[in-house]
Amino acid sequence: MAPRIKHDKPGLWSALASPIGKKVLTGITGFAWAGFVILHMAGNLSYFGAGEAYNEYAHKLLSTGPLLYAVEIVLLICLVIHAILGVNIYLGKRRARKQGYDAYRSAGRPGLQSPSSRTMLLTGVVLLVFLVIHLKSFKFGPGIAEGYSLLVDGEPIRDLKRLVTEKFQHPIYAFGYTGVMVLLGFHLRHGVWSALQSLGAMNRRLTPLIYGIAALLAVGIAAGFVVLPLYIYFFAP
Amino acid sequence: MAQTMTIHLKVWRQSGPDAKGKLVDYTLENLNEDMSFLEALDVLNEELIKKGEDPVEFDNDCREGICGSCGLMVGGIAHGPMKATAVCQLHMRHYKDGDTIVVEPFRATAFPIIKDLVVDRSAFDRIIAAGGYVSVDTGGAPDANSLPIPKEHVDEAFDFATCIGCGACVASCPNASASLFTGAKVAHLAHLPQGRIERKERVVRMVDQMKAEGFGDCSNHGECEAVCPKQISIAAIAKMRREYLRALFG
Ligand code: SF4
Ligand code: FES
Numbered sequence: 001m002a003p004r005i006k007h008d009k010p011g012l013w014s015a016l017a018s019p020i021g022k023k024v025l026t027g028i029t030g031f032a033w034a035g036f037v038i039l040h041m042a043g044n045l046s047y048f049g050a051g052e053a054y055n056e057y058a059h060k061l062l063s064t065g066p067l068l069y070a071v072e073i074v075l076l077i078c079l080v081i082h083a084i085l086g087v088n089i090y091l092g093k094r095r096a097r098k099q100g101y102d103a104y105r106s107a108g109r110p111g112l113q114s115p116s117s118r119t120m121l122l123t124g125v126v127l128l129v130f131l132v133i134h135l136k137s138f139k140f141g142p143g144i145a146e147g148y149s150l151l152v153d154g155e156p157i158r159d160l161k162r163l164v165t166e167k168f169q170h171p172i173y174a175f176g177y178t179g180v181m182v183l184l185g186f187h188l189r190h191g192v193w194s195a196l197q198s199l200g201a202m203n204r205r206l207t208p209l210i211y212g213i214a215a216l217l218a219v220g221i222a223a224g225f226v227v228l229p230l231y232i233y234f235f236a237p
Numbered sequence: 238m239a240q241t242m243t244i245h246l247k248v249w250r251q252s253g254p255d256a257k258g259k260l261v262d263y264t265l266e267n268l269n270e271d272m273s274f275l276e277a278l279d280v281l282n283e284e285l286i287k288k289g290e291d292p293v294e295f296d297n298d299c300r301e302g303i304c305g306s307c308g309l310m311v312g313g314i315a316h317g318p319m320k321a322t323a324v325c326q327l328h329m330r331h332y333k334d335g336d337t338i339v340v341e342p343f344r345a346t347a348f349p350i351i352k353d354l355v356v357d358r359s360a361f362d363r364i365i366a367a368g369g370y371v372s373v374d375t376g377g378a379p380d381a382n383s384l385p386i387p388k389e390h391v392d393e394a395f396d397f398a399t400c401i402g403c404g405a406c407v408a409s410c411p412n413a414s415a416s417l418f419t420g421a422k423v424a425h426l427a428h429l430p431q432g433r434i435e436r437k438e439r440v441v442r443m444v445d446q447m448k449a450e451g452f453g454d455c456s457n458h459g460e461c462e463a464v465c466p467k468q469i470s471i472a473a474i475a476k477m478r479r480e481y482l483r484a485l486f487g
Contacts, residue, residue, distance in 0.1 A: 107314045
């Protein structure tokens with residue numbers, strides 16, 4: 001057996017703070033949010049479902065109680081870690097090249113530098129600000145007490161559908177939401193494949209394939225989100 | 238007869254590590270299009286020396302793309318616009334008569350400028366010293382074929398071993414990260430039975446050293462692969478990450 005030099009195994013903290021650990025954490029926390037975003041998109045699309053599908057879906061989610069809280073806490077922790085690392089990596093890059101180039105150009109393929117990869121911090125900040133406004137408008141917005149209620153099987157539940165419909169009849173909401181979802185697509189275009197690369201899951205053959213799939217996924221998610229506000233604004237009664 | 242051409246250069250001139258530098262305009266006439274880019278700089282330096290001016294300092298040695306000494310940002314791209322080409326192998330025929338080319342040093346805090354276009358890349362040496370070596374048996378040389386290695390592993394290892402340590406990956410990286418260089422070293426050795434003893438310590442130590450040298454973190458832009466004269470794939474970086482996780486949990 002080869003001798004193991006124990007003292008070189010880093011502690012958990014220094015491993016997490018290492019250039020590899022930071023990327024792994026960014027990837028995992030990003031994935032948690034990507035998963036959430038896909039579920040949320042599916043929820044949005046239930047607006048187009050028959051009867052009260054949308055409100056019942058929202059109601060069911062709320063009635064999971066502690067499970068929902070647990071998921072929310074995990075998402076919040078992931079968000080904080082993801083954001084702190086994003087800023088940390090940005091500040092590190094500023095330190096790592098104090099004087100920039102007078103002329104700089106990307107050499108193109110096989111490099112994967114793109115408007116998406118270059119604006120992760122910017123799109124991330126916009127998404128964060130959006131998230132706060134969005135939670136305030138909907139999750140913590142008017143509910144049963146404010147009259148947004150309807151009876152399903154004799155039980156009053158929150159009429160989220162009415163709230164959403166009202167909000168998206170405003171051009172600012174409809175187009176603001178649409179714009180931010182396009183930026184979400186941008187964030188995911190680099191984010192999804194990059195997370196896999198950060199976790200070490202890529203190789204020479206997989207990378208081009210996954211990079212392509214990530215683009216489809218990003219477009220698909222953004223499209224899945226923008227149909228709701230645009231439909232309501234242009235077509236809802 | 239080779240065509241001759243006129244080329245305008247904007248070259249970064251900096252008299253010393255702490256001096257303030259600036260781009261200086263030069264015009265070269267009657268350049269032979271078959272010259273390499275470094276030969277064009279030689280022509281410039283001959284003219285400067287004749288005029289009694291300080292020649293432009295730039296690193297180079299083999300001039301055949303194998304030593305990794307040369308390295309310039311040419312027109313905003315490390316080693317210039319040609320793929321899989323070190324700047325010593327870049328030829329003037331790829332430019333048009335009358336073109337203007339900006340020439341800057343590789344910029345990174347971990348690569349301090351010594352003079353003009355020459356930067357100190359000894360951070361790379363320290364990363365290698367931290368773990369890029371293998372333990373060998375003492376005694377007589379073993380028979381060359383006594384250590385069977387699967388062909389795919391040899392091929393992979395060799396692809397990563399072709400890194401010449403030029404630093405273009407760092408220079409072109411928007412974050413000035415040394416992940417491709419370090420990843421190439423780690424991935425090269427991880428594919429071979431030699432050096433298995435140090436496998437776990439190697440990746441941890443080299444990554445630690447990379448951080449200590451002040452390189453930025455990788456954001457997976459993949460720009461490094463596009464400029465690498467040896468076309469090292471960012472698969473090396475993924476491999477380094479797997480090796481690191483293996484060292485932690487394996
Ligand atoms: S990985 Fe490529 S660009 Fe980076 S030092 Fe090695 S040969 Fe140069
Ligand atoms: S001078 Fe040796 S690689 Fe260019």
